[in-house]
Amino acid sequence: MTQPATSKGEATRQHILEAALAAFRDRGFTNTTMRDIAKGAGMSLGAAYHYFDSKDAIVAAYYEWMQEEHERRYASAVEGGTVAARIKSILTTKLDLLRSDRKILVALFATLADPDHPLSLFGRGTSTVRDRSVDMFREAFDGSGLPEELESLAGYAAWMAHLGVMIYLIHDGSKAQKRTHLLADAVGDLFGFMVPVATVPPFSMFLDWAADLARQLGAPGS
Amino acid sequence: MTQPATSKGEATRQHILEAALAAFRDRGFTNTTMRDIAKGAGMSLGAAYHYFDSKDAIVAAYYEWMQEEHERRYASAVEGGTVAARIKSILTTKLDLLRSDRKILVALFATLADPDHPLSLFGRGTSTVRDRSVDMFREAFDGSGLPEELESLAGYAAWMAHLGVMIYLIHDGSKAQKRTHLLADAVGDLFGFMVPVATVPPFSMFLDWAADLARQLGAPGS
DNA sequence: GTCTATACCCGGATAGAC
DNA sequence: GTCTATCCGGGTATAGAC
Structure with missing residues (x-):
């Protein structure tokens, strides 16, 4: 797991996590794609994977x-x-x-x-x-x-x-x-x-x- | 689930099942691909899916x-x-x-x-x-x-x-x-x-x- | 370190030609 | 019933902007 050093990174990580959980609650785990999560967090797929190694x-x-x-x-x-x-x-x-x-x-x-x-x-x-x-x-x-x-x-x-x-x-x-x-x-x-x-x-x-x-x-x- | 009408179809289905189980036992479920199974059964991917709707x-x-x-x-x-x-x-x-x-x-x-x-x-x-x-x-x-x-x-x-x-x-x-x-x-x-x-x-x-x-x-x- | 964009691989599943 | 080609999504890789 990537460990963001800065507090800004930590905030972004938290932001992605919340977007992911919202999507999971709404559509379920399997029906949510990493692309959905990235879009929901307002960022690119690569950025999401920068903070989380996997779904x-x-x-x-x-x-x-x-x-x-x-x-x-x-x-x-x-x-x-x-x-x-x-x-x-x-x-x-x-x-x-x-x-x-x-x-x-x-x-x-x-x-x-x-x-x-x-x-x-x-x-x-x-x-x-x-x-x-x-x-x-x-x-x-x-x-x-x-x-x-x-x-x-x-x-x-x-x-x-x-x-x-x-x-x-x-x-x-x-x-x-x-x-x-x-x-x-x-x-x-x-x-x-x-x-x-x-x-x-x-x-x-x-x-x-x-x-x-x-x-x-x-x-x-x- | 597809229901083969002929006894030949039933035999093929059994053949695929056995190839799949052999692969699962050997390499585990997730590490076995449908392509592996089809190849192990000596047929194409599409043919395997004709007999089984999914893994x-x-x-x-x-x-x-x-x-x-x-x-x-x-x-x-x-x-x-x-x-x-x-x-x-x-x-x-x-x-x-x-x-x-x-x-x-x-x-x-x-x-x-x-x-x-x-x-x-x-x-x-x-x-x-x-x-x-x-x-x-x-x-x-x-x-x-x-x-x-x-x-x-x-x-x-x-x-x-x-x-x-x-x-x-x-x-x-x-x-x-x-x-x-x-x-x-x-x-x-x-x-x-x-x-x-x-x-x-x-x-x-x-x-x-x-x-x-x-x-x-x-x-x-x- | 943070992020975008894009191309790519792999594997489950599907479409449609034959 | 069998094949090839294709789609889709998780995951990787890379090049580069700031």
Whole structure:
């Protein structure tokens, strides 16, 4: 990725990004050409490629911006002290952030299963952003009394559940994405329920089993 | 999709499909061009397009063939009477079937999150194949004593878990996909465990909650 | 360093002659 | 049913203006 040195360049980059996102939201990712984006930003094709190496690089920049914005919004959201409230808040702020961006999400999830693609959500190219996202979920369990290893595992599990919520969001045709919000609340409740019963049989036996399995499996691609 | 009327046409179609799959397995989906496929099948580009409307249509044909072959193999596999054994058998026969085809799977999962794409695993274009696959899992619960509505739900849940297993398979670098087999066994055990405890508190409360949620959510896209 | 213009390659998809 | 020629868009390359 080209790194513009000047603040003017940075502004232009931002300008192109916004033109691209507007086009993606309007016509979808595949139906938007790089020539459209350049024209929308009022510049030549070559200039657009000067700032973004590829169309995917624009999505990558969006992904990074989205994660930063998500952290900002979550930080300023009134966050309850319970695990369930925190996870619901993480998911709800994200759903609000993505409300108009479902067509862009499609582009992000298109490479989910391609380990070699730089934009793959499980791949190396996205590890920085992914780690920050996983951390948000892991921190939701801070101070909950969950054993440390289980906390780390729960954070990763919640992050994966959050991927499922995003896929559901893309397909959700209900008004104001009501059903996805329902799902998000259920995910929060599920993880919130897990914490107090984590050490109580018979649930503890199930969690031990799951933790043991996760230990043997590792994260995808590892 | 073009439907060749003659048996000679059907043979040509099969011939192209095999050339395409060989190329996909060798070089991956994106690195294989339609010109490569046509050349591999010993014909011109236009001729190949006469049999398959698009590159994705080849993947769709593979998807259909794969489902049929999976049903054949599962039917002839020694299948234990327990739910766990059945689910493990469904997953294991599928993993065997896909052993060399992980690069093709990438193409199938690329449109997972795109509701409008004809190849989307949740979309309309794949509903026939999907329904048959979901049925395999639903039938694994037949005679288990699970209430009917829960059986249907469990079948769908198992099918979705199976999607997760396939994504894990794509990323699995372990020898002979050992780790994916571990995961598949765990999925079988999990659903097998569910059946006898489905009506026993506290598990029944959890399942009631999940069933109620699923009822409100519906399947993705519905 | 920022940007334009233009020509080009490659690969998916199409048109139309035969 | 098969071919050649062509279009279209992502992406590259280059020459040059400021």
